[in-house]
Amino acid sequence: MARHEGSDADPSFNLEKIKVITTSEGKLTGIDLNLLVVLDALLQCRNVTHAARRLGQTQPAVSRALARLRELLKDDLLVRSSTGLKLTSRGQQLLQTVPDTLTQVREVISSRQTDRGTRLSINAALTPALLPYLLQSSARENAPFKINTHKSADEGMAQLRAHAVDYLLGTVFLEKPDLESELVFTEEFITLVSFERQQFGGVRLTEQAFLDLTHVHLVENGAEAFPQVVDTLMTYGRRRVQLFEVQDIMSAALMASEGMLALTVPRSIAGWLMRTLRLSAHLPPMAIPPHQVSMYWLAGVPDMSRRRVIADIDAAAKMVVAQDQGYVRVLRAIPGRE
Secondary structure, three states, rough: EEEEEEOOOOOOOOOOOOOOEOOEEEEEOOOOOOHHHHHHHHHHHHHHHHHHHHHHHOOOHHHHHHHHHHHHHHHOOOEOOOOEEEEOOHHHHHHHHHHHHHHHHHHHHHHHOOOOEEHHHHHHHHHHHHHHHHOOHHHOOOOOOOEEOOHHHHHHHHHHHHHOOEEEEOOOOOOOEEEEEEEEEEEEEEEEEOOOOOOOOOOOOOHHHHOOOEEEEEEOOEEEEOOHHHHHHOOOOOOOOHHHEEOOOOOOHHHHHOOEEEEEEEEEHHHHHHHHHHEEEEEOOOOOOOEEEEEEEEEEOOOOHHHHHHHHHHHHHHHHHHHHHOOOEEEEEEOOOO
16 A cells, blocks of 8 residues: 655654664663654754644654754754854754665664565655656555655665665756666746736746846755756856745745745646646746656666556656646747847
């Protein structure tokens, strides 16, 4: 039976104070391993309230856990600044290691299962559109189908390399010698703006009108979500300091729907955002390299069911793209028109 296991909360990881006896570095007796889950959420969110919401816990409970983590690690981890809470130097170091460590711990715990089925990690931005189709696919009829999510390519690759998942569905921008891949689909970028506030009703955006918008620079887990969008804007004279950096795609979409921001995302993502928020879609008047989504797996790892799994996911992904191609109505810019 299929089960959605997102990166925010894993039911199989709901342990009661697992105690590690000793290590060569000192005693760890009495340490609550669940603190590692809270630490990961705090490092990712940099906000106690947001971390509590992500974990499904109360804000006071996460505040108490933060106090325990500070005492345990002898560091404040999060400190106030003029722009809100920020990570200390130790917190920045932990941000690079804790997600991988947590993935490996989860893998150790889940490794006792004899029939693990197909394990897939999907880019979090694709999940709302893709998940319903995957849960109806034939993959779940033959074996358990477990789905994780990842926000960045590095996070997804860490899950692969820790053997927490068998496949990664998303985009890895640099070639990795230890990974093999197969292209699943390619799609164009769509720019979303507020349906009411931008006053673009019936207007095809010219190049200058497009560049004059305040564009979102989407950065998730320290990595640019769609670097080709930023690179194109910079080619046309925009600088990074002129872009509005946002660290979560849903937050960026909410800001665009309620304000004067422009959010440029792949068409499939634009489709589910437009079904959720009051946004209008426009085709960028300049060429942005298309977004490519591929399946990745560890090189040299044999898997007799790989071709069936890839074909299954490929079919589901193409159904999503086809649906959103029909749903997203865009105003195509006319080159050279002012």
